[in-house]
Amino acid sequence: MIDVMYFAWVRERIGEPREAVETQAATVVDLVEELKAREPRYEAAFADLSALRVALDQELSDFDAPLDGVREVAFFPPMTGG
Amino acid sequence: MDIRVQTEPFSVGDVLDGFGKGSHDIGAVVSFTGIVRDTGGLTRMVIEHYPGMTERAINEIASEAMERWSLADCLVIHRHGTLVPGDQIMMVATASRHRAAAFEAAEFLMDYLKSRAPFWKKEFGPDGAEWVAAKDEDEDALSRW
Numbered sequence: 001m002i003d004v005m006y007f008a009w010v011r012e013r014i015g016e017p018r019e020a021v022e023t024q025a026a027t028v029v030d031l032v033e034e035l036k037a038r039e040p041r042y043e044a045a046f047a048d049l050s051a052l053r054v055a056l057d058q059e060l061s062d063f064d065a066p067l068d069g070v071r072e073v074a075f076f077p078p079m080t081g082g
Numbered sequence: 083m084d085i086r087v088q089t090e091p092f093s094v095g096d097v098l099d100g101f102g103k104g105s106h107d108i109g110a111v112v113s114f115t116g117i118v119r120d121t122g123g124l125t126r127m128v129i130e131h132y133p134g135m136t137e138r139a140i141n142e143i144a145s146e147a148m149e150r151w152s153l154a155d156c157l158v159i160h161r162h163g164t165l166v167p168g169d170q171i172m173m174v175a176t177a178s179r180h181r182a183a184a185f186e187a188a189e190f191l192m193d194y195l196k197s198r199a200p201f202w203k204k205e206f207g208p209d210g211a212e213w214v215a216a217k218d219e220d221e222d223a224l225s226r227w
Contacts, residue, residue: 008130008202009213055200058135074132078216080203081160082116082172082196 002031002067006045007076010052013045028054028063031073045075053078083148083156085140087131089163094173101157102177108154110181112188114174120167123207129162129171132200136160143194151187153178158191160201193223 005018025031032049035042046052054061055074067073084101086092094115102108118127144156153176160172172195176187203214 005132007132007200008204011130055132055135058132058138060198074135074200076132076200077202077213078221079197079200080214080216081199081201082192 002070003072004031004035005072005074007074009077010045010075014041023067025067027067028056028061028065028073031067032063051077083141083144084158085137085144086159087133087136087140088159088161091161091170092159092173094170097157097159097173098175101175102155105154105177107179108177109179110184111175111177112181112184113176114188114192116171116173116192118165118167118169118171121205124167124205125208126206127165128204128206129165130202130204131160131162135200139199140195143191143198146194147176147187147191150190151176151178151183153183153187156187156191158195160195160199162201190227193220193227196220197224 002021002023003018004021006014011017023031023034025034032046036046049063052075054063056065056070057072098111098113102111140158144158147153148156155177157175165171174188174191176184178184197216197220205212205214
């Protein structure tokens with residue numbers, strides 16, 4: 001079970017800020033493909049991965065990173081702090 | 083090092099009065115305050131963040147600045163929630179023996195906070211609401227460090 005979190009417009013497209021996902025996905029991309037296959041709202045959120053960033057256990061990571069041992073995955077657009 | 087992520091406003095004067103106190107080898111304090119600009123009828127801005135990762139990311143960025151410029155002290159305050167034009171969004175302050183390090187470290191902090199701290203801004207205006215898009219130049223700014 002992985003905690004999946006969404007922020008900014010990704011959260012709006014998916015319609016919720018977080019959910020627990022039962023998955024055997026090996027990598028972030030595999031998880032994204034599983035989610036996209038579920039419902040159109042995921043398809044809409046993950047249509048262009050180059051417009052998204054991912055954090056694994058609160059550290060910025062990559063879409064090809066393994067999910068082994070990861071408890072929290074977050075998807076969001078590029079950050080706009082400052 | 084002092085890192086605060088909060089919804090409440092802050093007083094730059096009060097913060098700076100207390101900053102670096104108790105240290106006798108500080109020769110320079112530099113501070114920067116970011117303010118909500120009214121661009122094209124902006125009525126309000128909502129800043130979302132990632133609790134937990136935000137503090138962690140800012141802590142990493144500030145720690146790197148402390149080490150790289152041998153700062154005596156470093157402070158970051160970043161607000162989230164609803165803000166209106168004229169409100170302060172955030173501030174950084176750096177303290178060092180000489181001014182060059184304090185100025186440079188403050189710029190470094192700003193550059194990294196902009197694209198490596200998990201905040202997202204949504205602007206509300208007469209034409210509706212829009213998420214602020216990250217700019218290529220913000221990402222490019224990191225390469226100078």
